[in-house]
Amino acid sequence: MAEPMGFYTDTTVCIGCKACEVACKEWNQLPSTNGGVNTLSGDSYDNTRQLDGIHWRHVKFIEQFTEDRKDGRWLLMSDVCKHCVQAACLEVCPTGAIVRTEFDTVVIQSDACNGCRDCIAACPFGVIEINPVSGTAQKCTLCYDRMQGGLEPACSKACPTQSIQFGTINELRGRAEKRVEQLHQIGEKRAYLYGADEKMLGGLNSFYLLVDKPEVYGLPPDPKMPTRNLTSGTMFSFLGALLVGLIGILNFRNRGASVREEARL
């Protein structure tokens, strides 16, 4: 396997130009609108609104202003699939359509997906959705086709401020840690890395430098694997079955003898 590759997104230098969104749509031939329907969100400059089957990149605009708007700041962040090392979508996918590539990224094979949507419910980041054209679950592939050809993903290539950086995870982590240090030195003590270490789902191959709580950016503070409930859920179900069986047997007990007698006759 090649060295794990991914994105490091420094939200402090994002200018909200949406070049990444456009480049992503252009390369991956995603429709600009959903069946020609253009809906304005009324939410700042964000009309993409979410990651879904036709939006594999989404620039978030978070306005933090005082009521009189004299003081405040913009938080801008280009969101994408996190290509988790422990990927919830891959884990639950019943068809084997979701695979891990040689670059340690997570890709949905559209020709194998049957649109059961289990992965949508499993992803803790709300990244995956059904593409209405293909009828299959889709998300960022980290431009698997470009990477196979030795090219960098379209979004990071297009990013004019290097907010989105592409590279090997080890190299990106080093770069990100230095940037956090630099920001701390110049007084931005709130800067920290989200998902860069292995504590979060084994590490996110697309991690972020943030300057506020994760939930402010629409990111879960404590994302978990869906299978955390598998053992306990199964055990409780077993207990339920046991109790139901017991209730049934208690109410129909001592009558098996007559059935056995009849069988003997």
Added chain:
Amino acid sequence: MNGIPSSTYFSAAPDWGWLVVLYFFFGGLAGGCYFLASLIALFGRPEDRPLSHLGYYIPFPCVLLSALLLILDLQRPLRFWHMLIESNTFQPIFKYWSPMSLGSWALLIFGILSLVSFLGALADANHIPWAVWRNVHPPSLLGRFITAIGGLFGFYVAGYTGVLLAVTNRPIWSDTPLLGMLFIVSAASISAALMILLAEKSRWTTPGLRDLHRTDVWLIVLEFIVLIALMISLGPVLRAWLSAWGLLLLIGVVIVGMLLPLALSWRPQWLGDWNMKTTAALILLGGFLLRVVIVFSAEGV
């Protein structure tokens, strides 16, 4: 967390709607009826045999309907076989840690077993001329073996859907490990109710009917306890039910589907001859509404 009770609130809704609700209901009936039929066949009186036959008649049509509902719910229905066979290699795909994968196989196996028992019951009741099928029906050894295995699969089909919901990252569903348990108990309860309703309609008076009714009362009590435990286990996420869905849960599921049937069982003279039928109908309605609330309340968060 800025007032957000759980990290599960950042996931996206899979848009599982009415088809899934109906599948949960009919899948529950299939599994529950098979289990009850097995119980009556193995532990009941000889004169309860028609009741056991009735229990075996329900699962197979319900499994067929369930499969149809599940296929229709897929965005690419013609690819339904991808659940069992890997489309790239044409090898069977089986992921024991994925409830949907395991459930697909369980449904297939349970479907076969329910068909066998369906034919066995028909033969045992002399509704079909192929006497050979009697061999797969209790009290024969093979029949007992099939019905015991089928009962276990029935339980699995009835309960795995709750575990499937728990093995996601959606609010409510994945915030409790008790959904599978609730679905199993509820499946047994609605199945007993359906069998009582159908038996009453046929004016049967087998003594097993009383046993079944008593069983159902116990099951409703157990279901109520599990539901309360589930609500406690949700912790701060419980506030998601401070909504129209919560109201439906309280009125439709708890009051209409549990407390009222319990009251009617306690005072059977209230409705006279209509008591059993009404109780069973209310339990069925409550069981259906339970699945509606569970599916849609999380979809709406």
